[in-house]
Amino acid sequence: MISLMxxxxxxxxxxxxxxxxxxxxxGFSVILxxxxxxQLLAQRMFTGIDSFPLMAVPFFILAGDLMNRGGTTxxxxxxxxxxxxxxxxxxxxANILGSMIFAGISGSAVADTSAxxxxxxxxxxxxxYDLDFSAAVTASSSVIGPIIPPSIxxxxxxxxxxxxxxxxxxxxxxxGILLGLALMLVVLSVSRKRQYPMSxxxxxxxxxxxxxxxxxALFAPVxxxxxxxxxxxxxxxxxxxxxxxxFFVGKFVFREITWKDLPHILFQSGITTGAILLIISLANVxxxxxxxxxxPGRLAAMFLAATSNPYVFLLxxxxxxxxxxxxxxxxxxxxxxxxxxxxxxxQLGIHPLHFGFIVVLNLAIGMAxxxxxxxxxxxxxxxxxxxxxxxxAVMRFVFALIGVLLLVTYVAPISLFLPRLLGFIR
Amino acid sequence: xxxxxGILGVLDKTAFAAVAALMGGMGAxxxxxxxxxxVLLSPLRWSxxxxxxxxxxxxxxxxxxxxxxxxxxxxxxxxxKLPEKGRRAAIFAAEIxxxxxxxxxxxxxxxxxxxxRRQTSPAMGMPMWIPYLAVPAGAVYMFLHVLRMVxxxxxxxxxxxxVELDEALKKKEGIE
Numbered sequence: 218m219i220s221l222m223x224x225x226x227x228x229x230x231x232x233x234x235x236x237x238x239x240x241x242x243x244g245f246s247v248i249l250x251x252x253x254x255x256q257l258l259a260q261r262m263f264t265g266i267d268s269f270p271l272m273a274v275p276f277f278i279l280a281g282d283l284m285n286r287g288g289t290t291x292x293x294x295x296x297x298x299x300x301x302x303x304x305x306x307x308x309x310x311a312n313i314l315g316s317m318i319f320a321g322i323s324g325s326a327v328a329d330t331s332a333x334x335x336x337x338x339x340x341x342x343x344x345x346y347d348l349d350f351s352a353a354v355t356a357s358s359s360v361i362g363p364i365i366p367p368s369i370x371x372x373x374x375x376x377x378x379x380x381x382x383x384x385x386x387x388x389x390x391x392x393g394i395l396l397g398l399a400l401m402l403v404v405l406s407v408s409r410k411r412q413y414p415m416s417x418x419x420x421x422x423x424x425x426x427x428x429x430x431x432x433x434a435l436f437a438p439v440x441x442x443x444x445x446x447x448x449x450x451x452x453x454x455x456x457x458x459x460x461x462x463x464f465f466v467g468k469f470v471f472r473e474i475t476w477k478d479l480p481h482i483l484f485q486s487g488i489t490t491g492a493i494l495l496i497i498s499l500a501n502v503x504x505x506x507x508x509x510x511x512x513p514g515r516l517a518a519m520f521l522a523a524t525s526n527p528y529v530f531l532l533x534x535x536x537x538x539x540x541x542x543x544x545x546x547x548x549x550x551x552x553x554x555x556x557x558x559x560x561x562x563x564q565l566g567i568h569p570l571h572f573g574f575i576v577v578l579n580l581a582i583g584m585a586x587x588x589x590x591x592x593x594x595x596x597x598x599x600x601x602x603x604x605x606x607x608x609x610a611v612m613r614f615v616f617a618l619i620g621v622l623l624l625v626t627y628v629a630p631i632s633l634f635l636p637r638l639l640g641f642i643r
Numbered sequence: 644x645x646x647x648x649g650i651l652g653v654l655d656k657t658a659f660a661a662v663a664a665l666m667g668g669m670g671a672x673x674x675x676x677x678x679x680x681x682v683l684l685s686p687l688r689w690s691x692x693x694x695x696x697x698x699x700x701x702x703x704x705x706x707x708x709x710x711x712x713x714x715x716x717x718x719x720x721x722x723x724k725l726p727e728k729g730r731r732a733a734i735f736a737a738e739i740x741x742x743x744x745x746x747x748x749x750x751x752x753x754x755x756x757x758x759x760r761r762q763t764s765p766a767m768g769m770p771m772w773i774p775y776l777a778v779p780a781g782a783v784y785m786f787l788h789v790l791r792m793v794x795x796x797x798x799x800x801x802x803x804x805x806v807e808l809d810e811a812l813k814k815k816e817g818i819e
Contacts, residue, residue, distance in 0.1 A: 232737040233722035235715030235802040237706070242744045259752040259778050266702050267774070269691050272673065275698065279666065450677070457673035480663040487662035490698075491705020492715050498702065546716045589720065 218510055222247050236549045237496040244502035251509065258502055265501025266494045269453055270382060273372045275490040276456030280463045281323030282482055284437065287467020287474050290332045292431035293318050299427040301401075302416035306408025308344055309354045310401055312337045316358035317397045320365035321438025322459070324372070326547075326584045329362035330355055330595040338599050344414055349610035350407065352596040356585045356607065357614035358400055359592045363547075363581050365393035367441055367459075371577055372452060373497070373548050377504075378559045380569045382452045383445050384641035388574040388632040390446075392625050399617040407613075433466045446639055493548055500552045507557070517561040527565040531626050534558060535579055539619075542583020546591070550580050570642065574632045578625060582618045585611060647791055654784055655711065658704045665697045665704075672697075692766040696774035703781025711788035717802025737801055738793045745786040752779030 225246045229239040245258050284290075297318060298311035315333050323329060334355040341351040363370045366386035375382035407413075428435070441459050444450035450458065467474040474482070507513065524530055541550050555576055562572040585592045587608035597604055625631050636642050676690035709715055722733050755775060762771040792801075 229737075229740065230718060231721045232733050232740070233717055233719045233801055234737045234741060235710075235717040237715060238741055238744060239717070241748070242740060245744065245747060255747070256751050256755050256758065258748060259755040259775075262748070262752075262778055263699065263755075263775055266699055267695050269695055272669070272694060272698055275666065275701065276670065276673070279670065449681075453673065454677045457670060458677055460670040461674045479667075480659075483663040483666040484659050487666045487701050487705045488709050488714065489705075490666075491662075491702050491707075492709045494698070494702040495706040495709075496716065544720060545718060549716050 218247060218250060219512070221250055222506065222510070236546070236553075237492075237499045240496065240503040240553075241499035244499065244506045247506045247510075248502070251506075253509075257505065261502045261505050262498045265498040268376060270451070271372065271376050271494070271497065273367070273382070273452040273456040274369055274493060275486060276453065276460050277324040277367050277369050277372070278489050279483070279486040280437075280456060280459035281325055281328045282486055283460065283463040283467050283474065284322050284434070285328060285332045286478065286482060287463060288471040289322070289431075289434040289437075289463075289466070290315075290319065291336055292427075292434050292471075294333065294336055296424075296427040296431040296435070298416070299420075299424045303419045304405070305415045306404045306413040307415040308337065308341045308346065309351070309404040309408065309413065312341070312351075312354050313358040313361075313397050313400050313404065316355075316361050317365060317393065318435070318438065320362045320393060321367075321442055322434070322463075324363055324367040324369040326359040326362040326581060327591050327595055329359040330592040331599070333359070334596060334599045338596075346413055347411070347610075348600050349602055349606045350411075352600045352602060352607045353610035353614055354400070354404060355599075356590070356592040356596040357611055357618060358397070360581050360585050360618055361393050361396050364389045364396060364578060366390060366445065367452065367456065368577070369493075370547050370551060370581065371573075373493070374551050374555055374573050374577055377497070377500070377552050378555050378569070378573060380559075380573050381636075381641050383448070384570045384636045385573050385577065386442075386452065387446055387636040387639050387641055388570050389577070390442075390635050392574070392578065392621065392632055395624070395631070396618060396621050399621050400614055403614055403617045433470050437462060437466070446635075448640065496549055496552055504556055513557050513560050516557055517564055520561045521564065525565065527562075527567050528627065530562070530565050531567065531575065534562075535575070535622065535626060538576060538579040539583065539586070542580040543586050544589050545583075547580045547584055550583075551576065568629065568633060568642070570636055571629045571633055575622070575626050578622055582615065582622060585618070586615055587611070644794055647787065647794070651711065651787055651791060654787065655708060658708045658784070662701055662704050662708070665701045669694045669697045669701070689767045692764055692769075696764075696769075699774050700777045703777040704784070707781050707784030707788065710785040711791075713801055713803060715802045719802055731796075734801065735793070738789055741789050741801075742786060742793070745782045745789070748782035749779040749786065752776075752782060 222243055225243040229242050248255060248257055294315045297314035301310040301314050304310050312333060316329055319329055319333060338351045338355060342348055366389050371385040372382055375385055440462060441455050444455040445452055559572060563569055584590050587593060593607050596607055672690050672694045676687050680686040722730055725733060756772045759771050764771055
């Protein structure tokens with residue numbers, strides 16, 4: 218049975234069949250071979266996505282898109298620039314801080330790259346920054362998008378492994394800030410060497426002015442984070458509030474969304490939702506098949522035979538995920554691997570939230586890592602540079618991100634402190 | 644072929660309207676539920692169920708549309724390395740496999756509906772065939788799109804590295 222599963226999976230995978238269907242075809246061929254009622258296929262496909270927590274995914278996609286088209290991004294960047302623009306390499310710092318604030322609204326790294334990048338990269342170029350450097354800063358700081366809550370991939374992880382989504386959100390907050398600081402350190406050292414410019418100096422009145430301008434946008438993360446982390450809203454409820462809020466701001470406050478745009482925005486988010494949720498739907502078929510064949514248990518035994526040391530296990534997992542993350546889309550990799558790896562981690566005494574956060578962070582870094590990093594592709598699109606050029610420039614940032622990953626992996630309290638404080642861990 | 648194009652044209656238009664309406668409806672219902680729960684302090688009973696079933700329909704209609712545009716997530720690394728001829732053969736094989744699978748999904752989806760035909764949903768009392776119909780409907784919609792690719796001998800790779808990617812790149816072109 219296992220060899221049939223492997224063969225079907227590998228053949229479909231190599232043929233370039235969409236991952237959702239790879240999981241479906243593999244799952245269904247094993248269901249047929251096992252002789253269980255084939256209706257199970259449709260049943261599992263339906264129940265896999267008939268889930269209220271999962272609804273945070275379409276809502277966060279939609280809210281991010283509404284916010285972005287509603288004129289939020291430019292205001293956030295201006296505010297970030299008023300805070301950090303006076304440091305050497307100011308626009309690069311503003312790019313990173315802007316990403317961190319944007320991360321509190323959007324849950325997607327790609328949205329972050331395209332939103333911040335399309336405004337920031339041209340203006341950095343005008344001010345004498347090297348184009349590949351600007352692209353690399355934008356792509357690597359986008360990794361923070363799904364780390365500072367809200368986060369679409371954390372929702373996917375929470376639903377597929379059944380851990381608290383609110384808890385994962387809380388776990389991401391402090392490490393997200395650390396990632397930003399680590400990137401800023403790299404920027405600082407490069408900027409000193411290359412004498413990148415800075416703005417004239419820090420002025421409180423400018424900060425206040427930009428804050429007033431961006432206040433409507435800055436209030437969105439307050440609702441989302443405050444609502445979820447304070448335990449008032451479930452993530453799905455917060456996401457629904459974010460959708461209505463961002464529509465309200467874009468339509469009636471900033472007046473940049475028209476009624477004519479709305480069906481297109483809704484439809485585009487619907488297509489993205491369809492592509493992601495179809496994977497979850499068919500992964501639910503696949504999950505039944507691997508559970509029925511006791512694969513997680515066998516893999517756990519294999520891992521445990523190799524090492525019973527949680528630190529070694531985490532190192533192996535990090536290496537595995539960094540490699541997988543280089544080639545596979547993040548959400549898809551989580552849906553595929555997390556349900557297999559998480560039980561092993563729990564057996565080794567690693568906290569489920571800690572492990573979940575490591576997986577999410579690791580795969581998020583994969584989005585800015587060559588050869589298949591979607592944020593790099595977007596940065597290529599914006600700058601017109603080749604993937605090779607940007608890949609070279611992004612490496613020093615990726616090493617900084619990996620440094621934070623290792624720190625978070627081996628110092629559990631960095632991620633677990635906030636969930637514990639807020640009562641997500643009892 | 645003309646007939647198939649006609650059907651898919653109508654289906655794509657219908658899917659556009661339906662997906663946009665369902666997404667908007669889901670948002671409105673979920674927001675109303677929050678409002679009733681926190682402001683009016685009388686939670687709605689039907690809202691969660693309604694929004695969930697709408698999401699199931701969004702998924703399968705959206706997935707069908709995405710299929711026609713090669714917007715499903717996959718790993719195309721290997722197939723892009725192949726020479727022209729091998730690539731064409733591989734894409735053809737993939738398309739046939741997908742067609743067979745989608746027929747199975749449609750069939751099992753209909754079987755499931757037949758066996759559940761008397762069941763109604765717990766909160767709204769809606770007949771369960773309405774949400775479950777999304778599964779075979781989505782399968783047929785995807786089937787027609789893939790069938791068109793086979794018939795037109797399309798050499799397009801079937802998937803993309805990321806769904807949001809094309810959209811993000813397109814937005815950039817719009818700005819310039």
